[in-house]
Amino acid sequence: xxxxxxxxxxxxxxxxxxxxxxxxxxxxxxxxxxxxxxxxxxxxxxxxxxxxxxxxxxxxxxxxxxxxxxxxxxxxxxxxxxxxxxxxxxxxxxxxxxxxxxxxxxxxxxxxxxxxxxxxxxxxxxxxxxxxxxxxxxxxxxxxxxxxxxxxxxxxxxxxxxxxxxxxxxxxxxxxxxxxxxxxxxxxxxxxxxxxxxxxxxxxxxxxxxxxxxxxxxxxxxxxxxxxxxxxxxxxxxxxxxxxxxxxxxxxxxxxxxxxxxxxxxxxxxxxxxxxxxxxxxxxxxxxxxxxxxxxxxxxxxxxxxxxxxxxxxxxxxxxxxxxxxxxxxxxxxxxxxxxxxxxxxxxxxxxxxxxxxxxxxxxxxxxxxxxxxxxxxxxxxxxxx
Amino acid sequence: xxxxxxxxxxxxxxxxxxxxxxxxxxxxxxxxxxxxxxxxxxxxxxxxxxxxxxxxxxxxxxxxxxxxxxxxxxxxxxxxxxxxxxxxxxxxxxxxxxxxxxxxxxxxxxxxxxxxxxxxxxxxxxxxxxxxxxxxxxxxxxxxxxxxxxxxxxxxxxxxxxxxxxxxxxxxxxxxxxxxxxxxxxxxxxxxxxxxxxxxxxxxxxxxxxxxxxxxxxxxxxxxxxxxxxxxxxxxxxxxxxxxx
Amino acid sequence: xxxxxxxxxxxxxxxxxxxxxxxxxxxxxxxxxxxxxxxxxxxxxxxxxxxxxxxxxxxxxxxxxxxxxxxxxxxxxxxxxxxxxxxxxxxxxxxxxxxxxxxxxxxxxxxxxxxxxxxxxxxxxxxxxxxxxxxxxxxxxxxxxxxxxxxxxxxxxxxxxxxxxxxxxxxxxxxxxxxxxxxxxxxxxxxxxxxxxxxxxxxxxxxxxxxxxxxxxxxxxxxxxxxxxxxxxxxxxxxxxxxxxxxxxxxxxxxxxxxxxxxxxxxxxxxxxxxxxxxxxxxxxxxxxxxxxxxxxx
Numbered sequence: 001x002x003x004x005x006x007x008x009x010x011x012x013x014x015x016x017x018x019x020x021x022x023x024x025x026x027x028x029x030x031x032x033x034x035x036x037x038x039x040x041x042x043x044x045x046x047x048x049x050x051x052x053x054x055x056x057x058x059x060x061x062x063x064x065x066x067x068x069x070x071x072x073x074x075x076x077x078x079x080x081x082x083x084x085x086x087x088x089x090x091x092x093x094x095x096x097x098x099x100x101x102x103x104x105x106x107x108x109x110x111x112x113x114x115x116x117x118x119x120x121x122x123x124x125x126x127x128x129x130x131x132x133x134x135x136x137x138x139x140x141x142x143x144x145x146x147x148x149x150x151x152x153x154x155x156x157x158x159x160x161x162x163x164x165x166x167x168x169x170x171x172x173x174x175x176x177x178x179x180x181x182x183x184x185x186x187x188x189x190x191x192x193x194x195x196x197x198x199x200x201x202x203x204x205x206x207x208x209x210x211x212x213x214x215x216x217x218x219x220x221x222x223x224x225x226x227x228x229x230x231x232x233x234x235x236x237x238x239x240x241x242x243x244x245x246x247x248x249x250x251x252x253x254x255x256x257x258x259x260x261x262x263x264x265x266x267x268x269x270x271x272x273x274x275x276x277x278x279x280x281x282x283x284x285x286x287x288x289x290x291x292x293x294x295x296x297x298x299x300x301x302x303x304x305x306x307x308x309x310x311x312x313x314x315x316x317x318x319x320x321x322x323x324x325x326x327x328x329x330x331x332x333x334x335x336x337x338x339x340x341x342x343x344x345x346x347x348x349x350x351x352x353x354x355x356x357x358x359x360x361x362x363x364x365x366x367x368x369x370x371x372x373x374x375x376x377x378x379x380x381x382x383x384x385x386x
Numbered sequence: 387x388x389x390x391x392x393x394x395x396x397x398x399x400x401x402x403x404x405x406x407x408x409x410x411x412x413x414x415x416x417x418x419x420x421x422x423x424x425x426x427x428x429x430x431x432x433x434x435x436x437x438x439x440x441x442x443x444x445x446x447x448x449x450x451x452x453x454x455x456x457x458x459x460x461x462x463x464x465x466x467x468x469x470x471x472x473x474x475x476x477x478x479x480x481x482x483x484x485x486x487x488x489x490x491x492x493x494x495x496x497x498x499x500x501x502x503x504x505x506x507x508x509x510x511x512x513x514x515x516x517x518x519x520x521x522x523x524x525x526x527x528x529x530x531x532x533x534x535x536x537x538x539x540x541x542x543x544x545x546x547x548x549x550x551x552x553x554x555x556x557x558x559x560x561x562x563x564x565x566x567x568x569x570x571x572x573x574x575x576x577x578x579x580x581x582x583x584x585x586x587x588x589x590x591x592x593x594x595x596x597x598x599x600x601x602x603x604x605x606x607x608x609x610x611x612x613x614x615x616x617x618x619x620x621x622x623x624x625x626x627x628x629x630x631x
Numbered sequence: 632x633x634x635x636x637x638x639x640x641x642x643x644x645x646x647x648x649x650x651x652x653x654x655x656x657x658x659x660x661x662x663x664x665x666x667x668x669x670x671x672x673x674x675x676x677x678x679x680x681x682x683x684x685x686x687x688x689x690x691x692x693x694x695x696x697x698x699x700x701x702x703x704x705x706x707x708x709x710x711x712x713x714x715x716x717x718x719x720x721x722x723x724x725x726x727x728x729x730x731x732x733x734x735x736x737x738x739x740x741x742x743x744x745x746x747x748x749x750x751x752x753x754x755x756x757x758x759x760x761x762x763x764x765x766x767x768x769x770x771x772x773x774x775x776x777x778x779x780x781x782x783x784x785x786x787x788x789x790x791x792x793x794x795x796x797x798x799x800x801x802x803x804x805x806x807x808x809x810x811x812x813x814x815x816x817x818x819x820x821x822x823x824x825x826x827x828x829x830x831x832x833x834x835x836x837x838x839x840x841x842x843x844x845x846x847x848x849x850x851x852x853x854x855x856x857x858x859x860x861x862x863x864x865x866x867x868x869x870x871x872x873x874x875x876x877x878x879x880x881x882x883x884x885x886x887x888x889x890x891x892x893x894x895x896x897x898x899x900x901x902x903x904x905x906x907x908x909x910x911x912x913x914x915x916x917x918x919x920x921x922x923x924x925x926x927x928x929x
Contacts, residue, residue, distance in 0.1 A: 175899045200633050200634060202632075203898060204898055204899045205899070206898070206901070208856055209898070210851040210852070210856075211654065211851070213646075213650050213778075213781075214650055214891050214894030214895075214898075215898055217643055217647055217650070218632070218637055218643065218895060220776075221640055221642055221643045221646075222633055222637070234852075237759070238852055241761075241852075242850065245768075245780070245850070246769070246776060246778065247769050247776045266758075266759060266761055266852070268761070436816075436819070436820070456820065456822070457822050457823070457824050460819075460820065460821055466820045467820075468816060472817035472820075473814075474809070474814055474817065477806065477809060477813070481806055484803065485807060485810045485823075486821060488821055488823050489821060489822035491803070493803070493807065494803075536821070540821065540822075
């Protein structure tokens, strides 16, 4: 009869509707990844980048079916802007029973401070900092995705000689542990490449220096055929501005600060022409890098463009997913950590990652050139075979 | 020209003048004598507006000075030469004199003051000799002359001198007092506060004796010279000293 | 660092000299203000650098936030400087002028420095701001490259200093202000409105420092650390002779040159070299290069 057919039809539709969520839920459980980021305090800009990177990675992973069929969940903690708060945040994450691995602080000092707890709880941490002191802890559970600062020196030297062709560079560096360290690495790397940098071509500057004209005058009037700048973002901006004002016309290569957003947006046209060895630029043209950059732009409507902390967090989460696949588990933390030793030539957005004894995966950085206030990729420079 | 009635003056909460009634007649030299702390300097400060005072001080029969600021009172050409001279040490003699004209000259005015300067130099030739010297390098007597000269530049209608003889050698003092008489003869009434009672009485027309914030004795100066109360209390100490003229 | 013998190259010597004189002018503008306040009010102003910094921020704000054209910006800035001068006087000096501890006024200026820094940070943020130079670029004289902004700094600084000098040494109003500074009591008895003269002095001091900030902002970027330049101004005042305006100016130019030339053999110990020179000058001439002494006789 008509009526009973109608009722049967409704029941079928109802059953289908009820079954639908179950059918669509392709996931067979969850796996949880933790992350700390500065969500309050003076570094919230960095925190936004980290969050965006993690959430974008989560989206991409879950769209492709999760990790080994399990839905990826994220737990965030606020590391604010001081050591104590950061360590507290990381400790909290570590103590969530469901967290299998996590993304640690973007600041190296915080990572080093949290290292003992990480070791005690035997949980994998992807450190967001780049200090060469992190591997010195020799903590088997701590891993770095970014290139360590001591390796950047080798890349600066390679870029200066092999790409630009400097034979007698002057080096202007900030006189504190980062700058002096990187300068020493760069000079010894140059020596290894056959270029001796005499004492008179080395110019130190105080971290709060604003008066670079006397130094630039000397550089311009010496026989230096190139300038290598090693500094933080603000002095980099001032250096580029004063160098342009002084009419400098030798090739200019800087550490990553010279390609940073702060430097480019403060110095504007003055920063053009500077080459830099940088972790990341949103105008990268490698396939994986470009894919990430564009996905980020689309997801976050280009406000602002992706920066280093975002891609570091993204690649960390991707490496975690890869390790789970290699170990074929999402619950055995020890196995997942051991799987990281097997990472080889994994193509991430920021670099191609391969295991290294110092637990630093990155094999390359980007040689960029500032054009129209954008840091454009010139080529990828490698420290070792990926 | 100056009528002071029931004047009380205070340093903070301490009452230094306890009801003073004084009349300064026009054209003459009036002196205030008395021992230290009697309130002589205080009275000058009360007139020039530098301390808190109540009562009535009427200038020229219609201007009540109580409630007016020192700047306002100075504009009325009532000039107070303070004890200790207070010349401007970093300015030259000539510049010190120039600055004295501020009350009528105005900050950006261009009015000439050559006549006034001329009469000061005529009165004090020593100042003319030292016209380019900085104030701090003058001797005590020269500084006193400069302080008075500076006051004269202001075209005073009443010149108030506080202890001009203080710290000066007797020879200089007598010379100074001769000049004071000359100034009065030019038509400028003078209110003179002095420790040296004998000298003060000798050149004054009228005198008031202050003691502990009140007027004790008043009258014509020549009468007070021979008043036994005055002689005993104030003149004995200065017996046998200099005389003007 | 190339070493002192690079100074033998005329190009380098010329450029370092211009650089040194330009910086010296900035220090001189601050130093002149310091001396004026010391002589007028007896106050050693530890907020002098912050006044320079505030001047840089105010001119930046008027140019880039209020978007005034240059011809309007200058008088507006002058009004702001006058306002700052009066406020500074009434807040940092006036309530303490009769304090029993003379150091109270000095400490108050230190506090004022902190307050000014924080107000600047709250109003304009902590990122440095960019300000365009008056005239961009360099002028080429032979193989010399001299930046216009440095040359203008020297010119404008010299004009301002000259004007203030004329005011105090030649004009009647300047002498009135000096009198009020030297003996407040006598000045008031003569009818000098000492509140006005003190305020005028503060306004002049703030304007001098602020113009310095405006001139140097395009080179150094506008940010709160500009205040540290005041250390050189102090060095200039002491080298030239404490209390002497001429000395403060010459001393500051001297310090600027020393700083510039010393970059040929050290850049991290720049401060140490400047103060070493200061100590040497004082050892041989304790009253400074132009030391005057104004004493009270009698």
